[in-house]
Amino acid sequence: MGDEWSSDANEAVSIELVEADANALRTLHRFHPKFTYPIFGEEERIFGYKALDITFRFAAHDLRPNCIISYDRKFPAIADTAALDIRDALKDFIPAAAFAKAIDFEETVQNDSSAQDFTPPGKLVKSYSRKGRNFEIWSGSLLDSRVRETINRMQIFISFFIEAGTPLNTTDADWTLDRWTVYFVYEKSSRPSPPTRSPYTFIGYATTYRFYTFRPRYQTSPESGDAHVSDIVLPSKEEITAAALPSRLRISQFLILPPHQSSGHGSALYNSIYSYALADSTIRELTVEDPSEEFDMLRDINDWKVLEPKFAATDVKINTSPFDPSQKRRLRRLPTPKLLPIETLRSIRSETKIAPRQFARQLEMYLLSLIPFSHRAAGGTNLTKLLIQKFKTSDPHDKSYYWWRLILKQRIFKKNRDVLLQLEGNERQQKIDEAARAQEDEYEKLLLIFATSKAKEPLKNGNSETAGEVLVKERKRKLVVDEDEDDDPNSPSLEPDAKVARSDGKIPQF
Numbered sequence: 442m443g444d445e446w447s448s449d450a451n452e453a454v455s456i457e458l459v460e461a462d463a464n465a466l467r468t469l470h471r472f473h474p475k476f477t478y479p480i481f482g483e484e485e486r487i488f489g490y491k492a493l494d495i496t497f498r499f500a501a502h503d504l505r506p507n508c509i510i511s512y513d514r515k516f517p518a519i520a521d522t523a524a525l526d527i528r529d530a531l532k533d534f535i536p537a538a539a540f541a542k543a544i545d546f547e548e549t550v551q552n553d554s555s556a557q558d559f560t561p562p563g564k565l566v567k568s569y570s571r572k573g574r575n576f577e578i579w580s581g582s583l584l585d586s587r588v589r590e591t592i593n594r595m596q597i598f599i600s601f602f603i604e605a606g607t608p609l610n611t612t613d614a615d616w617t618l619d620r621w622t623v624y625f626v627y628e629k630s631s632r633p634s635p636p637t638r639s640p641y642t643f644i645g646y647a648t649t650y651r652f653y654t655f656r657p658r659y660q661t662s663p664e665s666g667d668a669h670v671s672d673i674v675l676p677s678k679e680e681i682t683a684a685a686l687p688s689r690l691r692i693s694q695f696l697i698l699p700p701h702q703s704s705g706h707g708s709a710l711y712n713s714i715y716s717y718a719l720a721d722s723t724i725r726e727l728t729v730e731d732p733s734e735e736f737d738m739l740r741d742i743n744d745w746k747v748l749e750p751k752f753a754a755t756d757v758k759i760n761t762s763p764f765d766p767s768q769k770r771r772l773r774r775l776p777t778p779k780l781l782p783i784e785t786l787r788s789i790r791s792e793t794k795i796a797p798r799q800f801a802r803q804l805e806m807y808l809l810s811l812i813p814f815s816h817r818a819a820g821g822t823n824l825t826k827l828l829i830q831k832f833k834t835s836d837p838h839d840k841s842y843y844w845w846r847l848i849l850k851q852r853i854f855k856k857n858r859d860v861l862l863q864l865e866g867n868e869r870q871q872k873i874d875e876a877a878r879a880q881e882d883e884y885e886k887l888l889l890i891f892a893t894s895k896a897k898e899p900l901k902n903g904n905s906e907t908a909g910e911v912l913v914k915e916r917k918r919k920l921v922v923d924e925d926e927d928d929d930p931n932s933p934s935l936e937p938d939a940k941v942a943r944s945d946g947k948i949p950q951f
C-alpha cells in the first residue's frame with residue numbers, strides 16, 4: 442500500500458512564475474523545489490494520493506501567490522491511516538489567500554490595471570545589465586508594509602531552497618522589524634507588453650539584519666595606570682534608531698531563483714549589500730548566517746576581488762626568517778607577530794569590513810598563492826623532506842610553505858580548541874591534520890577558479906589555449922594524483938609534524 446500511495450514531494454511540487462499576456466496568463470518559468478522536508482517531513486514524501494500535483498503560481502512582479510492541488514485518487518481513510526491534509530501542512534508557509542480559486546487568481550493577474558505602474562518595494566539601489574537585459578536591485582526596511590507583504594507572499598522559497606533556513610517573523614515589534622533590510626533583484630523588461638503586464642520580473646532576494654555591537658571605551662587610571670571600561674551611558678530609546686547604532690550586518694537569507702542562477706545575479710546582489718556595508722559608517726563588519734557551500738563560493742570569489750589587490754598593494758607575505766639566525770632554537774610557539782604584518786592586516790580588515798574568519802581564509806589563500814605551485818602539496822613538493830628540515834630548510838619557498846601550514850593549523854586549533862582538547866594527543870593531531878588538508882584542497886580549487894577567470898588572454902606562442910586553461914589542466918592532473926595517494930592506506934603519512942598538538946591537554950606549542 443505504502444509506495445503506491447506515496448509521492449516524492451520534491452517532484453510533486455512545482456513553482457511557476459506567471460504574467461499577464463494577450464488572452465491568458467503566460468508561464469515564464471517552471472521549476473521544482475530543492476527541499477520540502479520543512480513542510481512534508483524528513484523523508485520528503487506525501488502519503489495518500491495518486492498522480493499528485495501541487496503547483497504554486499506567483500505573479501512574476503508582485504509575487505501574488507496561488508496554490509493548486511490536484512490528484513487522480515485520494516486514499517480512503519482506514520482507521521488511523523489517512524491521506525496527508527496538504528492544505529493544513531502548508532498553512533504556516535504560505536498566506537491563506539494563496540488557496541483562492543485558480544480562476545480568481547488568473548483574472549486578478551490578467552486584469553491588474555496597476556501592473557504597468559508597479560515598482561518593486563523599497564528604493565532603487567543599483568541597476569546593471571547582462572547580455573543586453575536590464576536588472577535592478579531595490580531595498581527597503583521590513584517596517585515598510587510593501588516589503589513585508591512581498592516577503593509574506595514568498596517566504597515559502599526559504600523552505601524550498603535554503604537548507605535549514607527559517608522564515609522571518611514579520612509580526613515582530615517595529616523596533617525589531619526595522620533592523621531587517623530586504624534586497625530584491627528584478628529584471629526590468631523594455632519589450633512591449635499588454636497594459637496589465639508589469640515590466641518587472643522577480644529574480645531573487647536577500648535579507649540582512651543589524652546586530653548592535655558593543656564598543657567599550659577604555660579609561661586609564663591616573664594612579665595605577667591600568668585601563669578599565671569607562672562608565673556606560675546608554676542613550677534613551679527616543680534618541681536612538683537601529684540604523685544609527687554601531688552594528689555588525691548579517692546576511693541572513695540569500696536566494697537567486699533556479700532559472701536565474703549562475704548568471705551573475707548573486708554576485709550583483711552580494712556586492713550591493715557589501716557596498717552598502719562599506720558606505721555606512723555605523724557598520725563594522727559584514728557576516729553571513731550559516732552559509733551554504735554555493736554561497737561560500739560566491740562570497741569567496743567576490744571577497745577575493747576586494748582583498749587580493751589590497752594584500753598585493755601592501756606586500757603582505759610571510760616573513761620566512763622570524764628568528765635571529767645566530768640563536769639556536771626549537772620551535773615552541775608559533776611566532777605569528779613576527780611571521781605576519783599584523784598591523785597592516787588589522788588595518789585592511791577594518792577598512793574592508795570583512796568578518797574575521799572569512800578574512801583569515803582569504804589571507805591564507807593569498808599567502809598560499811604566493812608560494813610557487815611546485816613547492817605546495819598539490820604541486821608535488823617533498824613533504825617528508827620538508828617536515829624533517831622544518832623552518833631550517835634552505836629553500837625560501839619551502840620555508841614559506843612550512844610556516845603557511847602552521848599558520849593554517851593554528852587557526853584550525855584555535856577555532857576548535859574546546860573540542861580538540863578533549864581528544865588524546867594522536868587523535869587530536871590527526872583531526873587537525875585532516876582539517877588542514879581538506880582546507881588546503883579547498884584553497885587549491887578556489888585558486889584554480891580565480892586563475893581560470895583571470896587568465897583569459899591567449900598564449901603568445903601560437904597556442905590557441907589561454908594561460909588559464911594550461912594552468913587548469915596542469916593543476917587538475919596534480920590534484921587528482923594527490924587525492925589518489927591519500928586514499929592509499931600504505932602511503933606514508935604526509936603530516937608527521939607531531940608538535941602541533943600535545944597530549945597533556947595544553948595549547949599546542951609550535
Ligand SMILES: CC(=O)SCCNC(=O)CCNC(=O)[C@H](O)C(C)(C)COP(=O)(O)OP(=O)(O)OC[C@H]1O[C@@H](n2cnc3c(N)ncnc32)[C@H](O)[C@@H]1OP(=O)(O)O
Binds near residue numbers: 603695
Ligand atoms: C546566507 C544564506 O542564505 S546561505 C544560502 C544561499 N542560498 C542558496 O544556497 C540557495 C540556492 N542557491 C542560490 O540562490 C544561488 O545559487 C547563490 C545565491 C548561491 C549564487 O547565486 P548565483 O546568481 O548563482 O551566483 P553567480 O552567478 O553570481 O556566481 C557567482 C560566481 O561564482 C562562480 N561560480 C559559481 N559556482 C561555481 C563553480 N562551481 N565553479 C566555478 N565558478 C563558480 C560564478 O562563475 C561567478 O563568478 P564570476 O562572478 O567571477 O562570474
